[in-house]
Amino acid sequence: MSTELRNEAAPRWKGHAVLILCFVAIVFDGYDLVVYGSTVPTILKFQDWGVTPGQAGLIGSLALVGMLIGTLSVGILTDKLGRRRIMLACIAWFSTCMLLTAFAPSAEVFGFLRFLTGLGLGGIVPTCIALTVEYARKERRQIANAVMFSGYSVGGVGASLLAINLLQHIDFRWMYAIGALPLVTLLPIAWKLLPESVAYLARKQRIEEAKATADRYGLVYSDIVTAEDVKTGAEAPKSAMKTLFTRKWVRSTILFALANFCGLLLVYGLNTWLPQIMRQAGFQLGDALTFLLVLNAGAIVGSISASVLADKIGIRKVVTASFLLAFVAILMLSLQLPLAMLLVIVAFAGLGSVGTQILVGGYCATHYPQSLSATALSWSLGIGRIGAICGPLIGGLIAGMAFGWQLNFYMFAAFAVIGAIVVFSVPKLTDK
Numbered sequence: 001m002s003t004e005l006r007n008e009a010a011p012r013w014k015g016h017a018v019l020i021l022c023f024v025a026i027v028f029d030g031y032d033l034v035v036y037g038s039t040v041p042t043i044l045k046f047q048d049w050g051v052t053p054g055q056a057g058l059i060g061s062l063a064l065v066g067m068l069i070g071t072l073s074v075g076i077l078t079d080k081l082g083r084r085r086i087m088l089a090c091i092a093w094f095s096t097c098m099l100l101t102a103f104a105p106s107a108e109v110f111g112f113l114r115f116l117t118g119l120g121l122g123g124i125v126p127t128c129i130a131l132t133v134e135y136a137r138k139e140r141r142q143i144a145n146a147v148m149f150s151g152y153s154v155g156g157v158g159a160s161l162l163a164i165n166l167l168q169h170i171d172f173r174w175m176y177a178i179g180a181l182p183l184v185t186l187l188p189i190a191w192k193l194l195p196e197s198v199a200y201l202a203r204k205q206r207i208e209e210a211k212a213t214a215d216r217y218g219l220v221y222s223d224i225v226t227a228e229d230v231k232t233g234a235e236a237p238k239s240a241m242k243t244l245f246t247r248k249w250v251r252s253t254i255l256f257a258l259a260n261f262c263g264l265l266l267v268y269g270l271n272t273w274l275p276q277i278m279r280q281a282g283f284q285l286g287d288a289l290t291f292l293l294v295l296n297a298g299a300i301v302g303s304i305s306a307s308v309l310a311d312k313i314g315i316r317k318v319v320t321a322s323f324l325l326a327f328v329a330i331l332m333l334s335l336q337l338p339l340a341m342l343l344v345i346v347a348f349a350g351l352g353s354v355g356t357q358i359l360v361g362g363y364c365a366t367h368y369p370q371s372l373s374a375t376a377l378s379w380s381l382g383i384g385r386i387g388a389i390c391g392p393l394i395g396g397l398i399a400g401m402a403f404g405w406q407l408n409f410y411m412f413a414a415f416a417v418i419g420a421i422v423v424f425s426v427p428k429l430t431d432k
Helices: 012-045 053-081 083-101 107-121 124-134 138-166 174-183 186-193 198-203 207-216 240-244 250-280 285-313 315-332 339-367 370-399 406-424
Strands: none
Touching (some): 012 083, 012 107, 012 124, 012 138, 012 250, 012 285, 053 083, 053 107, 053 198, 053 250, 053 370, 083 124, 083 174, 083 186, 124 138, 124 339, 138 285, 138 339, 174 186, 198 370, 240 370, 250 285, 250 315, 250 339, 250 370, 250 406, 285 315, 315 339, 315 406, 339 370, 339 406
16 A cells, blocks of 8 residues: 655646546547537438448448557557657647548548548547546546546537537538637647656656656656556566556456447447437437437436446446446337437436446556556557447448338347446456
């Protein structure tokens, strides 16, 4: 147990600055996720492009292929470049690509720019989670991660509201121009205020700088850096990626990748196709987009409440229960129920899908030592992006078939059960 004292004189705003910066970055990541789902019905009706449901699913997956490559690349580069430089580069890249998307002249160019946007967005999530957890007090890491990651759903709600109010009056491509705002808002502030990772500095043998940074932000250095992290010479730790596949960590590494696969399949599948599925079920466009808004609003409230519970009874139990909640709620969406009841069920589905993915990220970040957390998150989220790619693709294929709109919900519910089994199988660690 650590005997180091915390610097209580550290300004409170410094401790919150990292969380706020990461929150805002995640808001735009969430906006990008939902803006495509919000514009899919309009894209399908845009005669100049002649996009089919299957092609719309493919375009949705192109951004996710980019995210997969971007996320895995960050896992390799974070040991060399540090989390601060990765974060700044990713913000600049995806914002520029979002701006270019607004001027796409064809479906082919639009899809290519979605892929390029994904490359930048791929590094945002693992870096934000790792920095937020590292710069939070040890006993508050789950709630800090949930508050930060609720920005994902805030961005989703914002995209839904803008779509409901603007899509009837403007070209759908202008919805993507809004995603370029971080270039002139977030990036300059992050450049000035975002600190480097304490764990990265220690691993690079910049010990005094690491300790000074921890002290400046009111953190306990030994809560972040272990003796193993700062060994040199022959005893120096292996690269983070190699360490993840040592006997101690390999089972967790594989299971977290599978958990992210299931979680991201639900998140991207539902956010891409929920409006169109509900239109097939007989709802008007406004009501169909409202389902998307409620899905993400439910995730905000649910994930923060669940994370408070996780800090008390354990994250593993809460994530398992959240996946099971997703199973029940998604299955109920296939029933012919009144609109008001369906909206309540969608809110619970939001906790079980988007909210559960937030919890999975927090679980992964706190399961490993801080020196491994960014790479572990990049690996598991990178492999998980395959699920994010599959969600829109499978949804598009089913939407183009004549098997009924309910089949999509049955498929999503099945992956929720698989996710619960996977998370329940993650080993408990008595000594990290």
